[in-house]
Amino acid sequence: MALLQIAEPGQSAKPHQRKLAVGIDLGTTHSLVASVRSGQVETLANSRGEHLMPSVVRYLADELPQVGVKAQAHLVDDAANTVMSVKRLMGRGIEDVKRLGESMPYLFEACEQGMPLINTVSGLKSPVQVSADILRALVQRGESSLGGELVGAVITVPAYFDDAQRQATKDAAQLAGIQVLRLLNEPTAAAVAYGLEHDEQEQGTIAVFDLGGGTFDISILRMEQGVFEVLATGGDSALGGDDFDHEIAEWMRQELQMPTQLDLAQLRFLLRLARWGKELLSDESSAELSFEGWPGDATYADLELTREHMNRLLDPIVSKALRATKRTLRDAKVTVGDIAKIVMVGGSTRSLLVQERVAELFQQPPLTDIDPDRVVALGAARQADVLAGNQSGEELLLLDVLPLSLGLETMGGLVERVIDRNTPIPVARAQEFTTYQDGQTAMAIHVLQGERELVQDGRSLSRFELRGIPAMAAGAAKIRVTFQVDADGLLEVSARELTSGVAASVQVKPSYGLSDGQIADMIKASWTNVEGDRSARSLREQQVDADRLVEAVTIALAEDGERLLTAQEQQGIVHQMEQLVIARNGQDHHAIAKQIEVMAKASDTYAAMRMDDSIKRALAGKAVDQL
Amino acid sequence: MDISQDYFSCYGLSRDYSLDLAGLRQVHRRLQQAHHPDRFVTGSDSEQRRAVQITAYLNQAYATLSKPLTRGLYLLQLQGMDPLAPTNTQMPMDFLLQQIELREALEDMSEAQDPEAKIDAMATKLQCQASLLEGDFEQAYGSSDFERAETAVRKLQFIVKLQQQLDALEGVLLD
Numbered sequence: 064m065a066l067l068q069i070a071e072p073g074q075s076a077k078p079h080q081r082k083l084a085v086g087i088d089l090g091t092t093h094s095l096v097a098s099v100r101s102g103q104v105e106t107l108a109n110s111r112g113e114h115l116m117p118s119v120v121r122y123l124a125d126e127l128p129q130v131g132v133k134a135q136a137h138l139v140d141d142a143a144n145t146v147m148s149v150k151r152l153m154g155r156g157i158e159d160v161k162r163l164g165e166s167m168p169y170l171f172e173a174c175e176q177g178m179p180l181i182n183t184v185s186g187l188k189s190p191v192q193v194s195a196d197i198l199r200a201l202v203q204r205g206e207s208s209l210g211g212e213l214v215g216a217v218i219t220v221p222a223y224f225d226d227a228q229r230q231a232t233k234d235a236a237q238l239a240g241i242q243v244l245r246l247l248n249e250p251t252a253a254a255v256a257y258g259l260e261h262d263e264q265e266q267g268t269i270a271v272f273d274l275g276g277g278t279f280d281i282s283i284l285r286m287e288q289g290v291f292e293v294l295a296t297g298g299d300s301a302l303g304g305d306d307f308d309h310e311i312a313e314w315m316r317q318e319l320q321m322p323t324q325l326d327l328a329q330l331r332f333l334l335r336l337a338r339w340g341k342e343l344l345s346d347e348s349s350a351e352l353s354f355e356g357w358p359g360d361a362t363y364a365d366l367e368l369t370r371e372h373m374n375r376l377l378d379p380i381v382s383k384a385l386r387a388t389k390r391t392l393r394d395a396k397v398t399v400g401d402i403a404k405i406v407m408v409g410g411s412t413r414s415l416l417v418q419e420r421v422a423e424l425f426q427q428p429p430l431t432d433i434d435p436d437r438v439v440a441l442g443a444a445r446q447a448d449v450l451a452g453n454q455s456g457e458e459l460l461l462l463d464v465l466p467l468s469l470g471l472e473t474m475g476g477l478v479e480r481v482i483d484r485n486t487p488i489p490v491a492r493a494q495e496f497t498t499y500q501d502g503q504t505a506m507a508i509h510v511l512q513g514e515r516e517l518v519q520d521g522r523s524l525s526r527f528e529l530r531g532i533p534a535m536a537a538g539a540a541k542i543r544v545t546f547q548v549d550a551d552g553l554l555e556v557s558a559r560e561l562t563s564g565v566a567a568s569v570q571v572k573p574s575y576g577l578s579d580g581q582i583a584d585m586i587k588a589s590w591t592n593v594e595g596d597r598s599a600r601s602l603r604e605q606q607v608d609a610d611r612l613v614e615a616v617t618i619a620l621a622e623d624g625e626r627l628l629t630a631q632e633q634q635g636i637v638h639q640m641e642q643l644v645i646a647r648n649g650q651d652h653h654a655i656a657k658q659i660e661v662m663a664k665a666s667d668t669y670a671a672m673r674m675d676d677s678i679k680r681a682l683a684g685k686a687v688d689q690l
Numbered sequence: 691m692d693i694s695q696d697y698f699s700c701y702g703l704s705r706d707y708s709l710d711l712a713g714l715r716q717v718h719r720r721l722q723q724a725h726h727p728d729r730f731v732t733g734s735d736s737e738q739r740r741a742v743q744i745t746a747y748l749n750q751a752y753a754t755l756s757k758p759l760t761r762g763l764y765l766l767q768l769q770g771m772d773p774l775a776p777t778n779t780q781m782p783m784d785f786l787l788q789q790i791e792l793r794e795a796l797e798d799m800s801e802a803q804d805p806e807a808k809i810d811a812m813a814t815k816l817q818c819q820a821s822l823l824e825g826d827f828e829q830a831y832g833s834s835d836f837e838r839a840e841t842a843v844r845k846l847q848f849i850v851k852l853q854q855q856l857d858a859l860e861g862v863l864l865d
Contacts, residue, residue, distance in 0.1 A: 082732075214732065215731075215732075244731045244732075245728065245731065288719075290719060290722075290723075390861065393857075393860070393861055449728070450728055450731040450732075451731070451732065452731075452732055460722065460723055460726060460728065461728065462722065462726075486749075486753075487749045487753075488749075489727065489742045489743075489745045489746040489749065490746050490749055490750070491743070491746040491747075491750070547742065547743075547746065548746075549727065549742050550726070550727040550728065550742065550745070608734045611734075612734070659734060659736070660736060663734070663736040663737075664736075667740075671691060671692050674691045674692075675691070675692055678691075678702075
């Protein structure tokens with residue numbers, strides 16, 4: 064409904080009141096929450112002054128789970144109940160998890176549909192639940208730091224996340240009771256954090272090199288006049304600093320001739336030692352690795368690791384990231400020479416090897432002024448501030464792209480692309496199908512994401528069944544399936560039979576996600592006693608929405624109702640508005656919501672007329688090049 | 691914003707083949723600024739849905755008008771023609787023979803001694819042909835010779851397809 068936009072150009076109706084919104088970087092190894100306070104964007108610390116919250120949750124038998132530093136302390140002594148790197152499991156099936164192998168030392172319970180569950184003393188936990196626990200802790204920190212309830216959060220995801228992974232992240236937020244203002248791609252957030260758009264001179268192309276704990280993203284953005292436009296994005300959703308640790312741990316294991324099968328605690332010991340050594344070697348040229356306190360019977364002598372040797376171990380992983388970088392430059396149709404700035408993101412870009420190899424590729428040193436661990440959260444906070452409506456006038460606009468192509472399974476197990484990757488979002492595409500048998504009334508559709516030609520290589524997103532197709536001769540029915548990807552990068556599919564106009568019912572079976580019902584059950588389970596509060600809150604929310612709509616329409620009608628509408632059309636809108644006021648003064652939030660829909664529909668054409676009218680007036684007498 | 695109108699009207703343009711790309715881009719930016727879902731995050735569900743629909747429409751409109759091939763195809767569709775109909779397979783023989791040659795050259799390229807130079811040479815050649823066809827289309831369309839315009843745009847489609855394959859090959863060889 065475009066009415067609001069016109070009635071109040073660039074200014075809020077009420078006296079300026081700052082809405083509290085945060086940016087959340089939900090990371091593989093650690094997470095952060097940030098906000099804009101008195102014009103300054105900053106990450107929020109806990110009571111001990113720590114900004115980074117380890118993305119670790121420890122489940123206990125009869126207590127609330129521990130999150131963050133407290134949980135991290137038990138990674139070795141309570142390995143099976145202390146969950147880390149859960150981001151790697153988001154939107155993934157049991158097969159993917161098997162591929163992650165020993166890096167995931169948990170007892171998994173395969174679940175027929177959806178993500179594998181982790182068996183803890185407090186019961187089976189899905190990756191979405193674990194993420195929700197982390198998000199809850201971050202929101203609590205945000206609310207206590209900012210001193211009030213949040214209107215919502217911008218949550219960042221790797222640009223390379225597919226639909227299932229994005230949906231899982233959004234589900235986690237829903238489970239934690241957070242309003243998601245936007246899922247924002249991490250590299251885009253990082254570019255925003257540097258505030259490069261403020262400088263008039265700073266027009267040009269930016270590369271964001273984001274090597275985190277578990278994912279690698281590379282994005283190429285173009286920036287002009289406050290608009291950030293992603294040209295191309297690429298990377299590897301299973302490549303990160305954790306791989307550095309595993310490489311070093313594996314080297315230790317071989318060097319000391321340890322058995323191939325290590326238990327959870329031993330594995331954690333090695334990984335922790337590897338990380339310690341890796342970080343030390345950023346400053347020192349050699350590190351002494353000590354196996355004192357080894358959780359096992361054997362004893363091992365100290366081991367020396369030089370920076371030079373470590374670089375040799377890690378070089379293949381860095382090379383893989385650089386290959387993906389070159390591919391993405393080509394996708395963006397730019398060359399290394401076009402890149403004006405390189406933004407570094409993720410703790411793993413602290414590695415000197417990574418910085419050297421990136422500088423070598425781009426022939427200029429990357430930007431490292433902002434802490435690479437915090438830069439994403441800071442950018443997300445800026446965007447949250449904009450989205451919550453705290454800024455006015457010509458504001459920052461982020462235009463992102465679809466990271467991975469969307470397609471459909473066709474005959475012979477081939478994938479037919481419906482939307483190519485790097486297409487700007489939101490995007491909608493329609494595809495037509497027909498029946499192949501006389502009297503056929505149903506049709507199965509399989510949606511996939513990825514760049515591969517074969518169904519078996521792509522990622523299965525969902526299977527749809529269209530039912531209720533009117534029985535016709537083979538090939539006579541025309542079914543139009545519409546794919547729509549919203550600004551969060553999330554897919555929605557709808558279908559309609561064209562000759563009869565019947566909307567075929569679409570049954571969604573998410574391949575790895577949770578169904579709405581499952582989420583609803585989980586929310587119910589965790590919120591058993593607040594049912595009353597929730598409906599009261601819904602009522603208030605709907606009343607606010609209704610008031611806004613009534614106000615906007617009243618202003619609009621006063622302004623140009625008589626000029627643009629017939630008396631009858633005006634009458635119709637006024638009548639629906641009266642009905643809405645009646646519903647608004649009642650207690651039933653469903654009734655209000657329903658009447659808002661009716662009202663919005665009744666005034667939609669009017670809104671479109673006003674928009675056209677205002678564009679016409681704005682464009683009147685101007686040639687395109689003057690605009 | 692009426693998303694049932696044609697793409698040219700949406701940007702206030704007349705239905706011409708040649709257009710000012712920079713101007714189109716600027717109008718597109720302004721419309722996006724006004725209608726992007728980011729502007730309606732705290733709005734109602736229906737406002738948000740509408741913003742997604744409008745922006746998807748704008749993205750599609752811009753993608754269609756900003757590329758010579760899709761712009762040409764779209765202009766003919768607005769004339770009620772269907773240049774991509776599966777039944778529409780008639781092409782001049784000399785053009786088809788030339789296409790076969792180009793395709794063979796492309797296939798041989800991956801085994802060539804110096805593929806990069808060969809790729810560059812072919813890219814230049816294809817770009818040159820594309821420009822000629824675009825000129826041809828513009829002239830034919832401008833004089834309402836839609837049959838000739840259709841032939842030109844269908845030839846252009848072959849060339850664009852080859853350009854895409856060449857790009858993909860370059861990606862594989864340089865990786």
